[in-house]
Amino acid sequence: MNGQSKITRLHRERTALVYVRQSTIAQVREHAESTARQYDLAQAAINLGRPPQRIAVIDADLGLSGRSAARRGGFQEIVTRVRLGEVGAILGLEASRLARSSADFARLLEIARLSGTLLIDEDGVYDLADINDRLLLGLKGQMSEAELHLLKARLDGAKRAAAARGDLRLRLPIGYDSDGEVVLDPDSEVAAAVEDVFTSFAATGSAYAVVSAFADRRFPYRVHGGPFDGELRWGRLTHDRVLSILANPAYAGAYAYGRRPSGQRLEPDGSVHTTTGTRPREQWPVLIPDHHPGYITWEQYEANETKRAANRTRWGARPPREGSALVQGIITCGSCGSPMRTRYPRAKHHRVQYFCGTSHDAHRPQTPTCRTLPAQPVDHAVATLLLATLTPAEVALTLATVDEVTHRTHRSTRAAELAVERARYQAERAFSQVEPENRLVARTLETRWEARLAALAEAEQALAELRAHQPELPERAALEQLISDIDVLWHAPTTTDRDRKRLLRTLIADVTVLPEPDREQIRLGVRWRTGATDTLVTPTHPPRPEPAAVQLIREHGTVLPDAELVDLLNSRGVTTARGKPFTIASMRWTRQNHHLPAPSAPRPDEITVSQAAQILGINPSAVYRWITRGQLPARHTPVGRQCVPWNTTTEAACHSLIAASTQIKARPSHITSGGAV
Known part of the structure; x- marks a missing residue:
């Protein structure tokens, strides 16, 4: 060394x-x-x-x-x-x-x-x-x-x-298997679980709703890495997994490479971490459609992408939610321009409200005309406008407009098709004129032929672009059926709040609360999808509709006895404000609280048993006993009340009965006799 x-x-x-x-x-x-x-x-x-x-x-x-x-x-x-x-x-x-x-x-x-x-x-x-x-x-x-x-x-x-050839082996998502080529998972339970994810999302349009659909059901996943690499296991379906499945183009049969590039990020402490981002689809390096069998089509994949983008509230989207507020997410304060938020009550007796979003924004103070509104009158006014707009005359006008758009679309497409035919004919004619024997003439004609081919390509491209940008028009029969049943569909008990919001948003773009100095009125601006606008004025506190119990008591309370009236209320399924069946006591309280008329009153020459007993200074039970024995004439009303014809002769006869009785003790009377009271 x-x-x-x-x-x-x-x-x-x-x-x-x-x-x-x-x-x-x-x-x-x-x-x-x-x-x-x-x-x-x-x-x-x-x-x-x-x-x-x-x-x-x-x-x-x-x-x-x-x-x-x-x-x-x-x-x-x-x-x-x-x-x-x-x-x-x-x-x-x-x-x-x-x-x-x-x-x-x-x-x-x-x-x-x-x-x-x-x-x-x-x-x-x-x-x-x-x-x-x-x-x-x-x-x-x-x-x-x-x-x-x-x-x-x-x-x-x-x-x-x-990857450009589609030969780079990538990690396959759950639901696929590889045996030399990418195929659907042969396990039918795994394939059915993946298919149900897309079916549920197509029906609900919400990833959270898909998670709820799998609340009592397991979902497959494979282990990646370690000694159990590739092993199939089952667990709970989470919201993140649903989003990853919906965003993966492999389920649409497409091969994609470079969707999630990696990079490095420098932290404040000097350390470097590897991060993974997401590229938009137009920046994917490789995208090969129809590479392998898919669970959905590419059109369905794009439709799912559109739905997911409409659900991203972080980026300003306002999807229909499950709450009862009808215009939630599309209502705006016309005074400050801020979106209005929705406040749902914590207690049952409170009401749903729309309030201006600047109330929680310290940088944007409220204007004097910013308001907090009850949701019920706003929703009722907008829904009434929507249903009233779909009248037979409006339906006929809409169908006529659809016919006109269809004819106009056909005319524009036909013109482009004729242009393509003309360009093709001219290109074929220019080709037939080229003679290889005459080279000098052939060069000129060949140049003319290439120009005709270029014109043909431009015409075909224009026709393709025209067809691609034309909206898909619904059939007339489908429109007639849908519009004719719109009122029934709107009020059907099976129609959820979210369904009503989706139906509303297909025609109405947004609702604006316009400034209104009168606090007892609400002024609304409604903008339709067509660009047309309407202005509505509705009271802030509209009169409440009369409850069904009050209506029945008002109609039958003067002719039916209390017991029969209670039986009528319960047989109609009407309950008290607390949801309980009616009793005689609760029925009488409702009658008194709403100031409803009592059963038939005595005639001018008649008095009640209580009034007769008070005049005579005795207990009412003695008067009832005389009526039962036939000693005192009385009229029996349909509701069970006893009305006694009263005059001086009747009063004298009553005093004679009192004097002859050893059990009745008269009390001093506080009502002067001499006629009906």
Whole structure:
């Protein structure tokens, strides 16, 4: 070994570190000879005069790349011990294996120079205090880094070339298997689970709804890496996995490479971390449609991408949610321009509200006309406008517009088709005029033919672009069926709040709360998808509709007895405000609370039993007993009330009954007699 004379007594008194490293676990497993040679450097240190107790082997970095020192604990330990002056020499097969990064290698060399530490490899002993040794090690470090770059460039080039042909083997997502070519997983349970993810998303349009659909169902996944690599396991379907499945073009039968590029990020503490980003589809280096069988078509994949983009609320999207607020996400404050938010009640007796978003923004104060509104009148006004717009006259106008658009589309397409036919005819005619025998004429005609071919290509491209940008128009029968049933569909109990919001947003683009000085009114601006606008004015607190129980009591309470009225309420399925069946007591409370008319009142010449008892100064039970025995005439009303015809003769007869009775004791009367009360 060259340069042994550089080893002094001071170096021998310090610890010698033997650094052992392999870049990958595969190298550790397959290149055992290289690992053994590195461990044998401990014997080389003994041969250089160091006792075994002053030799330490650092092998914590086995299986780690030398591109960065961020995760290499062994390298960091060497730097720390060299900085403390504990190390006399560092041994390795090659000095450049200490670090593949010039920055890390130069930092170690500078610390070794200041602490008087030697670097020893198979080529010799390097003293960092010697400028020649420093130059040589610096050159080796640069060559090592360049070698790593060249190797990486060759590998990346080969990978890109294979990927461009679709031959680069990538990790297959769950639901696929490889037997020389990419095929659907033969396990029917695995394939059915993947298919159900796309079916559920197509039905609901929400990744969270897909997770809910799999709440009581397991979902497959494969283990990547380790001793169980490739093993099929089952677990819970998470929201992140649903998003990754929907975003993966492999499920649409496409081969894609370069979707998620990796890069390096410098942290504030100086450490470097590898990060993975996402490229937009137009920047993917390789995209090969119809590469293998897919679970969905490419059109369905693009439709799913559109739905996912419409669900990204972080980027300003306002998808229909499950709440009852109808215009949630599309309502805007017309005073300050901020989106209005929705506040759902915590208590049942509270109401849903729309409030201006600037109330939570310290940088954008509210204007004097910013408001907090109850959601019910706003939603009712917008829904009424929507359903009223779809009248027979409007439907006929819409269908006529559809017919006109269809005819206009057909005319424009037909014109482009005729242009293509004309260009093709002219190109064929120019070709037929070329005669190879006459070269001079052929050159001119060939130039004319090429011009005709260029015109034909332009016409065909124009026709293709026209067809691509034309919207797909629905059939007239489908429109008629949909519009005729819109009112039934809107009020159907099976129609959810989210379905109503989707239906609303197909026609209405947004709703704006316009400034209104009268706080008892709400002024709304509705913008339709066609660009047309409407202005609505609705009261802030509209009168509440009369409950069904109040309506029944108002209609039948004056002719039916209380018991029969209670039976009628319960038979109609009407309940109290707390959801309980009606009783006589709750029915009478409802009647009193809403000031409903009582059962039939006495006639002008009649009084009630209670009034008669009060006039006579006796207990009402005595009057009822006289009526039951036929001693006192009375009229029995349909609701069970007893009305007594009252005059001086009747009053005298009652006093005679009182005088003849030994059980009735008259009390002083506080009502003057002499007629009906």
